[in-house]
Amino acid sequence: MDLRQLTPELAVSSQISPAELPALAEAGFKVLINNRPDDEVGSEESHETMRSAAEAAGLRYFFIPFIPGRITPEMISAQAEALAGPGAKVAYCRSGNRSAVLWALTRAGQEPADSLLGTAAQAGYDLSGLRPMIESLASREG
Template sequence: MDLRPLTPELSVSPQIRPEDLPALAAEGFRVVINNRPDAEVGPDEDGEAMRLAAEAAGMEYRAIPFNPGQITPDMVEAQAEALALPGRKIAYCRSGNRSTVLWALSRAGDEPTAELLETAARAGYDLSGILPLIDSIATRGR
């Protein structure tokens, strides 16, 4: 697994597998946030397989599928709600980038934009392409 911490409570990752969840739970993760649409994966890693594995590992599971280029306010709000759940969280997609985008958008206006971009960059994600969207959300709110 390629876990990339954004905050003490949140790490993002490329695709994880159901068999990874017991180890993540043992490391203290309590919430799994799936940002990958089922159409991108096979049945061994689809939302239902991941939900069942998360529940078997004693973890909360949230599915917020994010198709590239199709961000909606509802997705940002759902991500914010998932991130507000108690305990450490792991959010994943194909590379971790979409999970990082949703994290940044959910924090827009609550944290300085420069800090969001810097945090993402430290984790290996360049969010400069969504800077106008971050600033727009920060200005008008979610």
Template sequence: MDLRQLTPALAVSPQLSLSDIPELSKAGFRVLINNRPDDEIGPDIDHEAMGQAAKAHGMRYHYLPFTPGQITPRLIADFSEAMAGRGPHIAYCRSGHRCTVLWALTQAGKRPEAEILETATQAGYDLEPIRPLIASLASKR
């Protein structure tokens, strides 16, 4: 596993396997957020398999598929809602980038833009291309 801590309550990761779920639960994660659409993976790790594994290990599970280039207000709101519950939380997609984008967009207007971008950079994700979107959301909050 390649966990990258964005905040004390949220880590992001590239694709997880079923065998990672027990380890994540033992490590104290309480919420699993899957941002990877099923059409990118096989049935052995689709949202149903991952959801069943998470629940079997006492974790809450959210399937919020994020297709690249298709950020919607509903997706941002759903990610924010998933993060509102008791954590810590782990979110994953192909590389962790889409999860980091969603986190950044939920933080727009709550944290300084520079802090959001730096947090992402320290985790290995370049969010400079979405800086205008972060600024736009921040101005509306």
């Protein structure tokens, strides 16, 4: 598990295994957000397996699969809803990048693009190609 803190309330990670979820709960995390589509993983890390393991560990669970290149307004809204709840959260996908992308898009219009891109870069994610989309979403918010 490669946790990278984006905000005090949100870490993103590469693929997490069901066996790692009790340790996340013990570390104080309350929410697990799965951004990895089932067709990218085997049954041992499927949505249903992860949901069961998360619930057994006492974590709230959200499944918001992000297929590369297919960002939808519904996906951004669902991610924003998952991030709005109380408690520390972990969002994951294959590398953590897609989870960082969705986080940045949920913050468009609430934080400057430079700030969002800088935060992601500090965590090791180059989201500079996302700037036009962040700015477009921000202009709709205003």
